[in-house]
Amino acid sequence: MSGAVPAGSPGPGALEAAARARHADLPVGDEKTALVRSMFDTIAPRYDLVNRTMTFGLDVRWRRRALGALALPAGSTVLDLACGTGDFLRLLAADGFRPVGADLSWGMLAANRTGAPLAQADGAALPLATGTVDGVTCGYALRNFTDLAAVLGELGRVVRPGGRISLLEVAEPDGGLLRLGHRIWFRRVVPVIGGLLSDPAAYRYLPRSTAYLPSADELRRLLVDAGFSSVNRRTLSGGLSQLLTATRSGRP
Numbered sequence: 001m002s003g004a005v006p007a008g009s010p011g012p013g014a015l016e017a018a019a020r021a022r023h024a025d026l027p028v029g030d031e032k033t034a035l036v037r038s039m040f041d042t043i044a045p046r047y048d049l050v051n052r053t054m055t056f057g058l059d060v061r062w063r064r065r066a067l068g069a070l071a072l073p074a075g076s077t078v079l080d081l082a083c084g085t086g087d088f089l090r091l092l093a094a095d096g097f098r099p100v101g102a103d104l105s106w107g108m109l110a111a112n113r114t115g116a117p118l119a120q121a122d123g124a125a126l127p128l129a130t131g132t133v134d135g136v137t138c139g140y141a142l143r144n145f146t147d148l149a150a151v152l153g154e155l156g157r158v159v160r161p162g163g164r165i166s167l168l169e170v171a172e173p174d175g176g177l178l179r180l181g182h183r184i185w186f187r188r189v190v191p192v193i194g195g196l197l198s199d200p201a202a203y204r205y206l207p208r209s210t211a212y213l214p215s216a217d218e219l220r221r222l223l224v225d226a227g228f229s230s231v232n233r234r235t236l237s238g239g240l241s242q243l244l245t246a247t248r249s250g251r252p
């Protein structure tokens, strides 16, 4: 696997993420992994309710777009990495895919009632053999990974040549009123809603965690280094979300 970062060793991406996080006074390394796991364990029971409320249901539409962009035939085996309570898994099954889910948090997996095969696993060390999945979806988890380069390296390992990945993440509109409105909503209102409906500390952390996110150029570079080509990044709903798609390099 050319250029992929082996799971377990901190690659350059991890070092850059650590620098960004320290700058924003956020945890790194094992401390981050422990915090992320316990935070999702805590918020799992009301995760779906808060998600729908804070995105006005737009997250459902964004996941649909991500599935369409996967461009794989029905019957394909698709790993939903960081599957959480299973929104992507449900859509994948409804579209005739063979979904499997993996997530770090037992709490999120316990709230996942999709019936899909599930594994409790860190994305940086997936319990899957090399080249065994046709595609990967991943919703709103890139900023939660402790070593994003290692996770993308794992995707490069488990996806077969010619396979596809479709990764959704939060974004920020480029400018104008939408950017201002988004800032107020995401940084001021969401922590209040999340605090009322669920766990205040977790929903104060949520807007701050965007500091972990690499720039668009860095994300592209990480994907290429992980063995992907045809990397495409587009923004959704005026820049409220971003969708990254790519094809595993190599002859199918």
Ligand SMILES: C[S@@+](CC[C@H](N)C(=O)[O-])C[C@H]1O[C@@H](n2cnc3c(N)ncnc32)[C@H](O)[C@@H]1O
Binding pocket: 036, 037, 040, 081, 082, 083, 084, 085, 086, 087, 088, 102, 103, 104, 105, 108, 121, 122, 123, 124, 138, 139, 140, 141, 144, 145, 146
């Ligand atoms: C914001 S939630 C997204 C859940 C789901 N994908 C969705 O679209 O609603 C982020 C998920 O990433 C999971 N996660 C965080 N770090 C992880 C890791 N290193 N490996 C696997 N899953 C991880 C969390 O447990 C949580 O379920």
